[in-house]
Amino acid sequence: MAQQDAMASAASRLAGLISIRDLDIAGIKRIMQLSDSFSEVLGRDIPKLPTLRGKTLAIVFAEDSTRTRTSFEIAAKRLSMDVVTLNASQSSLKKGETLRDTLKNLHAIGADAFAVRHSSAGVPAQATRWLPVPVINAGDGCHEHPTQALLDCYTIRQHFAPAIGAGQSREPVSSLRYARNGTAGTEPDSSGSTASIGSGVAQTDLECFKKLRVAIVGDIEHSRVARSLVAALDILGARTVLVAPKTLLPRSQAGWPSEMSTSLDEVLPSVDVCYILRLQRERGTGMYVPTLREYYSYYGIDERRYAMLPDHAVIMHPGPLNRGVEIDNTVADSPKSLILRQATSGVAVRMAVLYLLLGHNTGTWKADDRSVGALPRDNTGRDTTTESTSQIGLPEAADA
Numbered sequence: 001m002a003q004q005d006a007m008a009s010a011a012s013r014l015a016g017l018i019s020i021r022d023l024d025i026a027g028i029k030r031i032m033q034l035s036d037s038f039s040e041v042l043g044r045d046i047p048k049l050p051t052l053r054g055k056t057l058a059i060v061f062a063e064d065s066t067r068t069r070t071s072f073e074i075a076a077k078r079l080s081m082d083v084v085t086l087n088a089s090q091s092s093l094k095k096g097e098t099l100r101d102t103l104k105n106l107h108a109i110g111a112d113a114f115a116v117r118h119s120s121a122g123v124p125a126q127a128t129r130w131l132p133v134p135v136i137n138a139g140d141g142c143h144e145h146p147t148q149a150l151l152d153c154y155t156i157r158q159h160f161a162p163a164i165g166a167g168q169s170r171e172p173v174s175s176l177r178y179a180r181n182g183t184a185g186t187e188p189d190s191s192g193s194t195a196s197i198g199s200g201v202a203q204t205d206l207e208c209f210k211k212l213r214v215a216i217v218g219d220i221e222h223s224r225v226a227r228s229l230v231a232a233l234d235i236l237g238a239r240t241v242l243v244a245p246k247t248l249l250p251r252s253q254a255g256w257p258s259e260m261s262t263s264l265d266e267v268l269p270s271v272d273v274c275y276i277l278r279l280q281r282e283r284g285t286g287m288y289v290p291t292l293r294e295y296y297s298y299y300g301i302d303e304r305r306y307a308m309l310p311d312h313a314v315i316m317h318p319g320p321l322n323r324g325v326e327i328d329n330t331v332a333d334s335p336k337s338l339i340l341r342q343a344t345s346g347v348a349v350r351m352a353v354l355y356l357l358l359g360h361n362t363g364t365w366k367a368d369d370r371s372v373g374a375l376p377r378d379n380t381g382r383d384t385t386t387e388s389t390s391q392i393g394l395p396e397a398a399d400a
């Protein structure tokens with residue numbers, strides 16, 4: 001009987017996070033709420049919790065990375081996990097070992113969860129069939145990059161939700177203006193953020209997305225970031241418009257809940273977020289445009305196009321940037337740029353994903369968000385996180 005219970009429990013555990021479509025709006029809200037709590041922790045002098053002590057994350061990347069790899073590593077360490085990082089190009093994969101054998105050996109050695117990046121779509125999903133522990137898709141080919149989309153949405157919400165919650169909820173986001181225009185709104189500080197951000201308003205507000213129009217500009221066809229972000233914004237109720245030369249737009253509208261345009265100059269004046277994609281030359285994108293110079297002249301965000309954006313609009317980019325190819329130097333570092341904030345968000349969001357997969361695995365991403373407050377327990381059933389949980393303001397288990 002106990003064995004049956006254990007098997008049922010194992011079967012009901014989440015296999016991982018492979019696609020944004022694994023989530024519904026309650027699941028995304030749950031991740032945002034936890035990310036708020038973890039962001040608060042990350043601002044402390046000692047930004048660390050004992051929550052996942054004793055657990056080990058294996059980061060297995062068969063493609064290059066700066067942001068995703070390091071923020072998974074920092075997120076895990078902030079939750080007191082141990083981390084092993086395997087760079088495929090320096091592993092026994094080079095000697096002919098299969099990825100399946102590599103992952104199963106890492107699990108045998110002690111990994112409790114995996115973050116996997118691979119150039120082939122579907123590899124992380126396949127890994128969930130090989131492994132009895134959670135696998136997070138850290139980017140697979142042109143398919144998906146779900147934690148990138150979550151951190152992007154978290155960054156958008158951090159920027160736009162407080163302004164709405166601070167007594168301006170009747171105003172459409174597109175009508176908000178900074179004070180320098182002599183209209184409603186809040187004064188940007190020197191970093192371009194508004195004074196009201198984080199000023200005690202409810203950070204869980206997802207309503208702001210329903211008022212947003214997000215342009216995603218560039219190599220849509222080869223972009224896992226675009227696929228995950230469009231899906232996430234669709235779940236949250238934002239409108240998306242994909243902008244690219246025809247060769248880099250999806251071949252068919254099927255499956256894309258987005259407008260499509262080849263004219264960036266027509267789109268820019270009416271967007272709230274201008275999300276710029278990298279030209280992925282490692283996936284052959286260069287073959288789809290006549291020259292990089294011509295691409296930049298039609299689709300690069302330069303100072304002239306920056307000036308076409310509404311005053312309240314923001315610039316985003318997942319990184320790495322190709323300055324001078326898809327974005328001008330000054331635009332990347334401009335007051336409207338949220339690019340470094342996106343990188344910051346990645347740590348809290350990935351902490352939330354690890355927490356839900358390893359500390360509080362309810363077997364579904366789509367659960368009612370009342371379960372946010374439940375506490376992880378160790379093998380003895382003893383609550384190991386009372387101190388950390390009260391510190392970050394989550395309700396006690398009995399409240400969940």
Ligand code: CP
Pocket residue numbers: 064065066067068069139148318319320
């Ligand atoms: N955004 C992103 O995935 O960046 P890295 O390739 O540096 O991880």
